[in-house]
Amino acid sequence: xxxxxxxxxxxxxxxxxxxxTVRGREIAVFNLAGEFFALINRCPHEGAPLxxxxxxxxxxxxxxxxxxxxxxxxxxxxxxxxxxxxxRTGQSWCEPSRLKAxxxxxxxxxxxxxxxxxxxxESVKVAVEEEYVVVEx
Amino acid sequence: MATEAATLSPVHAITGAIDVDLHPAVPDMAALxxxxxxxxxxxxxxRGIDALESVMWKATMPITARPDFRGPPGTQPGQSLERLRAxxxxxxxxxxxxxxxLWGTAALFNEDMASELCRAMNTWLARExxxxxxxxxxxxxxxxxxxxxxxxxxxxxxxxxxxxxxxxPAMTEMPLGRRSHRPIFAAAExxxxxxxxxxxxxxxxxxxxTGWGSFHAEDHAAxxxxxxxxxxxxVYEGVFVDHPSLRVVLLDAGIGWLPSFLWRxxxxxxxxxxxxxxxxxxxxxxxxEHIRFSLQPLQxxxxxxxxxxxxxxxxxxxxxxxxxxYPHWRFEGQAAVPPQIPARLLxxxxxxxxxxxxxxxxxxxxxxxxxxxxVNRPAP
Numbered sequence: 001x002x003x004x005x006x007x008x009x010x011x012x013x014x015x016x017x018x019x020x021t022v023r024g025r026e027i028a029v030f031n032l033a034g035e036f037f038a039l040i041n042r043c044p045h046e047g048a049p050l051x052x053x054x055x056x057x058x059x060x061x062x063x064x065x066x067x068x069x070x071x072x073x074x075x076x077x078x079x080x081x082x083x084x085x086x087x088r089t090g091q092s093w094c095e096p097s098r099l100k101a102x103x104x105x106x107x108x109x110x111x112x113x114x115x116x117x118x119x120x121x122e123s124v125k126v127a128v129e130e131e132y133v134v135v136e137x
Numbered sequence: 138m139a140t141e142a143a144t145l146s147p148v149h150a151i152t153g154a155i156d157v158d159l160h161p162a163v164p165d166m167a168a169l170x171x172x173x174x175x176x177x178x179x180x181x182x183x184r185g186i187d188a189l190e191s192v193m194w195k196a197t198m199p200i201t202a203r204p205d206f207r208g209p210p211g212t213q214p215g216q217s218l219e220r221l222r223a224x225x226x227x228x229x230x231x232x233x234x235x236x237x238x239l240w241g242t243a244a245l246f247n248e249d250m251a252s253e254l255c256r257a258m259n260t261w262l263a264r265e266x267x268x269x270x271x272x273x274x275x276x277x278x279x280x281x282x283x284x285x286x287x288x289x290x291x292x293x294x295x296x297x298x299x300x301x302x303x304x305x306p307a308m309t310e311m312p313l314g315r316r317s318h319r320p321i322f323a324a325a326e327x328x329x330x331x332x333x334x335x336x337x338x339x340x341x342x343x344x345x346x347t348g349w350g351s352f353h354a355e356d357h358a359a360x361x362x363x364x365x366x367x368x369x370x371x372v373y374e375g376v377f378v379d380h381p382s383l384r385v386v387l388l389d390a391g392i393g394w395l396p397s398f399l400w401r402x403x404x405x406x407x408x409x410x411x412x413x414x415x416x417x418x419x420x421x422x423x424x425x426e427h428i429r430f431s432l433q434p435l436q437x438x439x440x441x442x443x444x445x446x447x448x449x450x451x452x453x454x455x456x457x458x459x460x461x462x463y464p465h466w467r468f469e470g471q472a473a474v475p476p477q478i479p480a481r482l483l484x485x486x487x488x489x490x491x492x493x494x495x496x497x498x499x500x501x502x503x504x505x506x507x508x509x510x511x512v513n514r515p516a517p
């Protein structure tokens with residue numbers, strides 16, 4: 001595992017996602033209200049690009065006709081078959097014990113902190129005063 | 138295949154079984170008149186309504202009665218208690234038989250007439266059959282398009298512990314899961330009555346959604362699609378969320394269509410479950426917990442190996458309930474349990490599953506048995 005600087009944090013506004021390639025692997029990076037998360041860009045069902053999926057909230061109910069809605073934008077709906085995945089964990093809603101999109105640790109860090117440690121920045125130039133998204137792959 | 142066939146027992150021994158699908162027949166309207174409100178009794182007479190002939194189970198059709206079960210000319214197959222007692226009960230060594238009379242009472246458009254004729258038929262069943270044969274139990278027939286009257290009739294009949302289930306037709310005006318039907322399921326659950334759904338019905342719509350077929354053969358095969366629609370409706374409308382102890386039995390539905398149907402239902406649920414967020418488990422899990430199937434007609438693979446695979450797909454150890462479908466023509470001789478059904482299923486199939494499904498068949502109010510293994514296994 002190595003820490004990869006994949007983009008400047010400012011490039012990915014809250015609520016948006018972007019696909020990056022790290023060590024030949026496509027990874028979908030999500031910004032949830034300033035927190036960053038990364039999932040493999042491949043649905044565990046049949047391989048659809050999760051980064052293209054619609055961002056939705058969690059609909060739940062304990063009684064027919066009664067609806068609750070929470071965690072807006074924190075699930076991604078696979079663009080092919082509509083399966084829902086938790087962006088924070090990669091777990092599928094329907095089969096949480098069986099189906100998971102691989103999740104990678106993603107953090108927001110300043111260039112100043114980065115230059116003190118080990119990191120890989122293949123395509124991103126790191127400046128001390130900027131903030132970056134770092135994904136561990 | 139020859140060696141497999143050789144290992145099949147020709148006829149399973151089935152003594153002491155619970156038969157969940159017997160069809161005693163109403164001979165004619167005159168039989169119900171003594172049990173009817175005077176207004177309706179007079180209406181039947183002055184309007185000359187002397188019978189309610191069924192489209193699906195017309196008496197002259199071969200499928201409606203096995204030749205040796207048919208009875209003398211001019212009688213309705215299944216109308217004689219003596220014949221039913223000798224052929225269906227003594228004939229198979231049956232311990233308990235559940236009566237599901239199939240007459241057109243629930244199909245009449247007039248809600249009041251339909252409800253009153255159902256009431257009369259339920260009373261007739263108690264007086265003419267249950268009073269006279271202690272091995273018999275009854276289903277409460279109700280008109281689904283009059284749900285409040287149906288619930289009231291369930292309340293009335295539930296006072297008699299020999300009524301163990303509610304009988305609904307498979308073909309209804311609206312899918313059975315729709316909320317307007319909820320009083321029926323609430324009353325059934327309250328009184329520990331299984332809800333049973335029998336092939337055929339109200340014929341408000343063609344048996345296929347693409348219009349009327351030309352042939353009776355189409356009607357019978359299309360019933361599988363009708364049952365599928367009802368199962369989807371019950372599951373997705375959340376009937377089992379509102380009524381978690383409810384058991385539904387599909388009578389005359391067959392089981393051969395189940396695996397592909399459940400795979401398809403699970404697949405759509407995974408993608409569209411946010412539309413029905415109260416459905417928190419896959420349709421196949423819900424079906425396995427709440428829905429049961431009568432044995433005859435089986436409509437499954439003809440060989441033992443194929444049957445094993447089918448039974449494995451549907452976790453059938455707890456899903457199948459013994460039935461002869463008497464007097465309908467479903468099998469020959471004593472082969473009520475088809476030979477390709479493995480012998481290990483027999484104890485559950487012949488009795489235990491029925492006791493788990495119909496709480497009123499149990500000797501006392503012991504707690505419901507734990508769910509059998511397989512219910513919570515991963516969906517196919």
